[in-house]
Amino acid sequence: MEDKIRSYIQQYRSDCFPYGLEQVFADYTITSNDQGYLLTVSLAFPCFTALQTAIETMAETLDVNMDLKAQVQVEAVREHNIAGVKNIIAVASGKGGVGKSTTAVNIALALQEEGARVGILDADIYGPSIPTMLGIADEKPGSEDGKRMLPLNGQGLSAMSIGFLVPDSQASIWRGPMASTAFTQLLNETAWDDLDYLIVDMPPGTGDIQLTLAQKVPVAAACMVTTPQDIALIDVRKGISMFDKVQVPVLGVIENMSYHLCPNCGHESHIFGEGGAQHLASEQDIDLLGQIPLNLDIRQGADSGNSPILSNIDSDISQIYRRIATNIVSDLYYQLDWRSPATATLSITEE
Known part of the structure; x- marks a missing residue:
């Protein structure tokens, strides 16, 4: 099932994720538990609502229980001297x-x-x-x-x-x-x-x-x-x-x-x-x-x-x-x- 989840993450497409989910994950892990699977991700930009929709769709498509734990890991796109x-x-x-x-x-x-x-x-x-x-x-x-x-x-x-x-x-x-x-x-x-x-x-x-x-x-x-x-x-x-x-x-x-x-x-x-x-x-x-x-x-x-x-x-x-x-x-x-x-x-x- 973990391979199917990874495949789905790579293949999923939407307006927010035109290149697939994996391309906006700075990092992610999949772990199993008694209830199903936990997806822990670091996002390149804030998109919790769109990501939650994607995970709910994946859970329904694969018929698996999925929990999500996400944080944002934004990087600067332009160099500057403004601290903080x-x-x-x-x-x-x-x-x-x-x-x-x-x-x-x-x-x-x-x-x-x-x-x-x-x-x-x-x-x-x-x-x-x-x-x-x-x-x-x-x-x-x-x-x-x-x-x-x-x-x-x-x-x-x-x-x-x-x-x-x-x-x-x-x-x-x-x-x-x-x-x-x-x-x-x-x-x-x-x-x-x-x-x-x-x-x-x-x-x-x-x-x-x-x-x-x-x-x-x-x-x-x-x-x-x-x-x-x-x-x-x-x-x-x-x-x-x-x-x-x-x-x-x-x-x-x-x-x-x-x-x-x-x-x-x-x-x-x-x-x-x-x-x-x-x-x-x-x-x-x-x-x-x-x-x-x-x-x-x-x-x-x-x-x-x-x-x-x-x-x-x-x-x-x-x-x-x-x-x-x-x-x-x-x-x-x-x-x-x-x-x-x-x-x-x-x-x-x-x-």
């Missing part, structure tokens, strides 16, 4: 009002639920909203050595924002160079605690400050948030172009407010248009990472600092965010991680 952080992922938008900050927070929480150590950095110096969304707007960071600030804990995430340090009225009147300097200080002078991923909530737009931040921060990759509206999609193209200029890979686009699902009859109403993000993704040769509906729980969670990712982990909206989060980090792994079977390898032979 492996990978920095920027969440950006071409314009304001598309739900970028809410999406960034919920992606970070979803990655945490999938097994990763995650932090979030609020780069929106002019209008920081992360403190409110995490329910810690009145807290202030401390310091153990007088040199580096300790990140605050918001719903399990390590968080830092200018909103913790200065009143909102002051943050909104800073000039561009001041804002850029303040942000780089927040990034470099925070004592991040061995994070697998640091999600950076970028300010909306594609102006000078956004370009400066993209150049100064060692971002591993970025993802764009948009609505289906044509005007929003036009600005997303500008955002993708900006990241291209600073040689930051754009993994894909997230379509927020994609549709409204009627709570009574289940009918989908595409209030802001339909198919825009899918067309954009095909045009730009990037992935459509996911579509998020208009949902009351998302709005209430953002206002109250109590995300639906944690308040109802089995809800449809929670599962949507978890799939999107897994899509982001799986793309990061397959495209940029040296351990991925999809990345190029260099071999030198002597004649």
Whole structure:
């Protein structure tokens, strides 16, 4: 039976595991017990939900009892000098009002639920909203050595924002160079605690400050948030172009407010248009990472600092965010991680 299990692991395919399960296992062992078999794995990226589905399918197919014990073993895909952080992922938008900050927070929480150590950095110096969304707007960071600030804990995430340090009225009147300097200080002078991923909530737009931040921060990759509206999609193209200029890979686009699902009859109403993000993704040769509906729980969670990712982990909206989060980090792994079977390898032979 152990040989059958190993064969299944090698042959299993899904959207999350296009090269088979074995290719995302940094290490794994199979042991037998009185109840069946235990699969112990170290994952190259957080994907507990997708892995659990795969193991349940395997158990049913092979008619065997399977238990799973998994941990995440993420590696940095880009060299940098930011202590305590492996990978920095920027969440950006071409314009304001598309739900970028809410999406960034919920992606970070979803990655945490999938097994990763995650932090979030609020780069929106002019209008920081992360403190409110995490329910810690009145807290202030401390310091153990007088040199580096300790990140605050918001719903399990390590968080830092200018909103913790200065009143909102002051943050909104800073000039561009001041804002850029303040942000780089927040990034470099925070004592991040061995994070697998640091999600950076970028300010909306594609102006000078956004370009400066993209150049100064060692971002591993970025993802764009948009609505289906044509005007929003036009600005997303500008955002993708900006990241291209600073040689930051754009993994894909997230379509927020994609549709409204009627709570009574289940009918989908595409209030802001339909198919825009899918067309954009095909045009730009990037992935459509996911579509998020208009949902009351998302709005209430953002206002109250109590995300639906944690308040109802089995809800449809929670599962949507978890799939999107897994899509982001799986793309990061397959495209940029040296351990991925999809990345190029260099071999030198002597004649």
